[in-house]
Amino acid sequence: MSNHAITFTGAELASLSIRTSKKGTLYASGLIHLRDENGKFEASLSFRSFDAVAELTSLEKQYFAEQAAQPETSGGDLHFDGESTDTRELQVAKAPGRPKVNITGWLRTSKGTDGKWSTVFMVNTLSV
Numbered sequence: 282m283s284n285h286a287i288t289f290t291g292a293e294l295a296s297l298s299i300r301t302s303k304k305g306t307l308y309a310s311g312l313i314h315l316r317d318e319n320g321k322f323e324a325s326l327s328f329r330s331f332d333a334v335a336e337l338t339s340l341e342k343q344y345f346a347e348q349a350a351q352p353e354t355s356g357g358d359l360h361f362d363g364e365s366t367d368t369r370e371l372q373v374a375k376a377p378g379r380p381k382v383n384i385t386g387w388l389r390t391s392k393g394t395d396g397k398w399s400t401v402f403m404v405n406t407l408s409v
Contacts (some may be wrong), residue, residue, distance in 0.1 A: 286385055286405070289315060291363035293379040297341045299334065305388065309337035313384070313402070328386070337407065343382050383408045 308331045315324045330337060358373035386404040393399060 285387055287387060287402070288385045289313065290383050291370070291381050292384055293317070293381055294340060295379060297337060297345045299338050299341055304311070306331065307334050309334050309336075309341070309404075313382075314379070326402045327399075328384075328402040328404050331384070332405045333384075333407040336409075337404075340380055340382075340409070379386070380409060 293314040293316065295312040297309060299307060299309050302308055308329060310327070310329045311325050313328055314322060314328070317323050370406045384404050385406045386399055386402050387392075389403050390398055390400045
């Protein structure tokens with residue numbers, strides 16, 4: 282771990298996936314979005330974590346896991362008792378909000394095989 286710890290309060294998890302490294306170790310990776318006090322977008326950082334995998338696994342299952350479509354509720358027009366398809370009001374489904382977390386970590390920069398430099402935020406601790 283670096284001596285230069287950085288903390289972000291109220292960072293949004295924009296994407297998250299749990300993966301397995303070449304050595305067989307579980308790790309989490311994804312994107313965080315940072316916003317100012319008015320809620321406007323400021324920055325997007327890719328992150329990786331080997332230390333907070335347990336906490337991030339539960340968030341992945343809750344917010345980012347893909348759900349299989351059920352045959353009785355996907356596609357087609359479902360019939361409801363007492364209403365016709367002509368009078369039923371359509372409403373847009375709202376996407377679940379992104380989880381906001383407080384994270385502490387450090388920036389790691391490395392040179393890839395293509396010769397380009399990339400910076401990743403390495404998460405050490407996380408709290409919801």
